[in-house]
Amino acid sequence: MKNQEIKNFLAKLQELDDFAIIGHINPDGDTIGSALALAFMLESLGKKVELWNLDPVPELYHFLPGVQRFSCPQAGDWQGKNLIFVDCSEPKRCGDEILPYYRQASTLFNIDHHISNKLFADFNLVVPERAASGEIIYELVKMSGVPLSREIATCLYVTIVTDTGSFRFPNTTASTFRIAAELKEAGADTETINHQIYEEIPPETLAVLGYAFAHFQYSPQRKVCWLVLDKQTLTRLQARDEHLEGIVNYAKAQKGVEVGILLREAEPDLVKVSFRSKKAVDVNALAQIFGGGGHQRAAGCRYRGPLTEAEQKIIEQAILITEGAGA
């Protein structure tokens, strides 16, 4: 990321006021932490900021400072706002419901690290080499001269720890560690953050995990492992979207498995799919076949159609890509 690019982006933000920051649906640590840190930065610069998301913030992240400020935008809210998308490869990642409205905003900004980003805004700051969108917000904060407060450091640390799987995924760079070290020095309480995120697993997630271990399915060469969660099962386990965070990693993190996939029935004809890979397979390319995207090692899509059809089509493609035509 070139300094000049950040400088220009920041200069444009500094020129304007009355911002709304929006993150993607089914929000994760990166989209929430990035939005909050950016809001704190802009407010330190004297700007008015609102925080928007169409979905509620998962309980897991309720310990973050400012998290109660997220609201769902109404039809009349968009006009005149300067809208900043964070961690969204395209506007529809914030929910199809925003599509009739978001162009009513005055200026569109896009801060993201997805390789599949569509560069849809008036001003785009997209850096796929960054492990989390939060790393890009970190650069903006540094450049702005706003002090790295404990609140900002906490939110940014969460973006990094969640998007790197606690510094395990291959997106973790030397610079990721350097930023993390600085955030800790700035007051991010890493012990509390790790406790909140990894040591308060809700019973619903445990119920899903129990189900998952009994129901994983495998391709002929066992390089693809997948789990199907239909609506009835999810209801029986009392599991909502936020309880499924991380389940797909257990599909991937098995001996010999290269690609892990989770298919969950959100509505009768809508299937949410998560893809993870270890190293050989580009799951961003796989997700894009089905209209989704993400990163090479973590991606997703929404399949419109029945669950059985989604499973058949998506798993067939995944096996083809992973094990070849002869499998």
Ligand code: 5GP
């Ligand atoms: P997850 O599986 O955790 O929901 O998402 C993994 C990655 O894929 C994230 O970086 C996320 O932004 C991206 N992703 C998930 N679902 C979709 C989708 O429907 N469309 C696109 N473009 N990206 C997605």
Ligand code: MN
């Ligand atoms: Mn992210």
